Each structure stands twice: as C-alpha cells, then as structure tokens.
Amino acid sequence: MITELRPDVVHTHGYRPDVVDSGVARSMGVPTVTTVHGFTRGRGRGRIYEWIQRRWYRRFDAVVAVSAPQRAELIESGVRPKRIHLVQNAWKPAAPPLTRAEARAALGLEADARIVGWVGRLSPEKGPEVMVEALAACDATDVSVSVIGAGRMEPELGALADERGVATRIRWHGVVPDAGRYLAAFDVLLMTSWTEGTPIVLLEAMAAGAPIVTTSVGGIPDVVSDREAVLASAGDVGGLARAITEVLENPEAADVRCREARRRLERDFAVEPWVQRYRDIYSSCL
Numbered sequence: 409m410i411t412e413l414r415p416d417v418v419h420t421h422g423y424r425p426d427v428v429d430s431g432v433a434r435s436m437g438v439p440t441v442t443t444v445h446g447f448t449r450g451r452g453r454g455r456i457y458e459w460i461q462r463r464w465y466r467r468f469d470a471v472v473a474v475s476a477p478q479r480a481e482l483i484e485s486g487v488r489p490k491r492i493h494l495v496q497n498a499w500k501p502a503a504p505p506l507t508r509a510e511a512r513a514a515l516g517l518e519a520d521a522r523i524v525g526w527v528g529r530l531s532p533e534k535g536p537e538v539m540v541e542a543l544a545a546c547d548a549t550d551v552s553v554s555v556i557g558a559g560r561m562e563p564e565l566g567a568l569a570d571e572r573g574v575a576t577r578i579r580w581h582g583v584v585p586d587a588g589r590y591l592a593a594f595d596v597l598l599m600t601s602w603t604e605g606t607p608i609v610l611l612e613a614m615a616a617g618a619p620i621v622t623t624s625v626g627g628i629p630d631v632v633s634d635r636e637a638v639l640a641s642a643g644d645v646g647g648l649a650r651a652i653t654e655v656l657e658n659p660e661a662a663d664v665r666c667r668e669a670r671r672r673l674e675r676d677f678a679v680e681p682w683v684q685r686y687r688d689i690y691s692s693c694l
Contacts, residue, residue: 410436417441417469417690423457427464434467439693443472443495444482446605446626447533462486469693472686474605475627493689496630498682499611499673503586511593515554515581522551522656525594525618527587527609528601530559535600535623538643540565542600544572545649548656552577554594556584588612596621596655602642604628611677614669619662621651631677636669 410418410433418433419441420426430440442465447458462485465471472493473479479494506514517523524543528534536555543553555578562580569575584590588609591597597618599610604626611631613620620637622628629639638655640647655662 410438417693419443419690421445423461426461430464430468439469440467441470441472441689441693442468443474444478444605445474446478446603470689472689475630477626478605493685495682495685495689496627496677497606497608497611498679499608499615499677500679501588501615503589505616506589506592508592511590515584515590515593517554517579517593522548522595523593524551524553524596524598524652525556525591526553526598526600527556527591528599528607529557530555530561530565532561533601533603535602535642536561536565537568538600538623538645538648539598540568540572540574540578541645542598542648542652543574543577545645547649547653551652551656552579553598554579554581556581556587556590558583588616591616591618594618596652598648598652599623599628600642600648601625601628606631611673614673617666617670619655619666620669621648621655623648632669632672636665636672638665 415438417439418430420430421443426442430442433440465482465485465487468491470493471482471487471491472495473482474495474497476494479492482492483489509519512519526539530536539553566575569578591613597613597620599607599622601623602625606627610620610622610628620632622632622637622639623642624639625642638651640651
C-alpha cells in the first residue's frame, strides 16, 4: 500500500500497527506518527505487548499523548520530549443524539426510574467491579444501573452482583452501536476506571447533558473539574456511592454542572483546532 499510495506520513494507532506496520513505513523512508490512547496495564501477554510498544515509541518521528500524565509516562519510557505532542481528543457527534424519552424507550428503561449509566469495556482497567460495589453501597435502594458494553469480566461481575444482592438492579445491555446517543437516558453517568487517557464517553456525556460521577485518574481531571462533574479517587466505593446519591438528591446543582460541562466541551474540545494540531504535527515530520 505504501508503494502504491506514496504517503508523506504514516499514522498508526494501537499495538500491532505501532510495532509491525510502522516498521514497514520506516524501512521505506516514510516518517511515522502514533497516537497513544492509553494502556490497559493488564497481565501476562498484554503486559509484554505494552512493554514492547513503549520501547517502539522511541523510533517514531512524533508521538501524540492524549493526556498530560501520559506524556510524563512516555518520557519515563525513553521517548524524547521534543517528539511528544500533547493533543487531547476532540468530540464531534457521530449521529443525532436521542432525547431522554427516546433513549429510555430504545434501551427498554422505565420512564420514571432513577438510573445510573455505565459505558465501556468490561475489563479490569475500567473498574466495573467498583461499579457493582458502589451500587451495593448506595443509600438509595431504588437506584439501578444500566451497563452498555461487553467483555470477559461479565460472568464474574454477575456473580459479584448476586453476592452483593444487587443482581436485580443491574441491566446488561451488551454492545450498543453509537452508545453516545443514549446517554441522555441516565440520571448519572458513572465512570469507575483505574486508568484512562481522554475517554470519549466522558466527552459524549458532556454533550448529552448527563450528570457525571467519575474517578479522577489519567487525563480525566484535564477534561472535567468539580465545576463540571463529581470526582472521586479510584477504587473509592464509598465516595462514588455518596456522589451518586448527591447528584440524585440535588438535581439543581447537577444541572449547573451539566451546563458548565457543555460550555467546556464546546470551548476546549472542538474538532477544528484538533485537526489543525495534527496537520502541524504532520508538517513537523516533513
């Protein structure tokens, strides 16, 4: 493809393209750029893959970090600081958002129920077990959780929900295409991650006007502060449970944060400046 297309730059995303495909481009004299979206910090083979990938970043002409903590991590991995560019993700709607009523109907949710939404891969770095524990610790026993996403942790999460007595209060929707369209359905959008870059679901929640409760990890504090969301420490089950209750019991304050979040989204995460940043990075490689 490189022989046929003769690109000025090759831009890769993810372990296999970063390690395999970028090497092909470099062997043909084509500058390479990668965007680092985050690390799962998994075990076994995944940890080895990430170790290799981090070493490979040293070979790129430009490495884009999507959060400030990620930039510091790349420097620790041996990437030259002058080759690292901090560019947070931007947001643009993929499809028209649904109203609250439309989203609830599409997901099969009761119109007047108090529902917390959780969206993401059911994998360790996303902390879905913390979501189950926070639901069990929540004082409001009429609250339920709708989970959009799938992954290998689903069986153990079901078992944990049974053990904590909240299995009937969790609905597992599986993978929902264009999930960002449905976020207006939720009274709270909950994020329980242990690690993050700049999560797109956070930007989607800001656009949808969904009140946000999130762990303060990775690039999340660079996207929302306590003016736009309620933040807690990673793994703080009690803090997250209290935050959920606070949002549900104080809708006026939640509305103020939602409006602030929308303003920040439009100000700081627009597509046009993001595109120009990448154009500048490509130019610098030439």
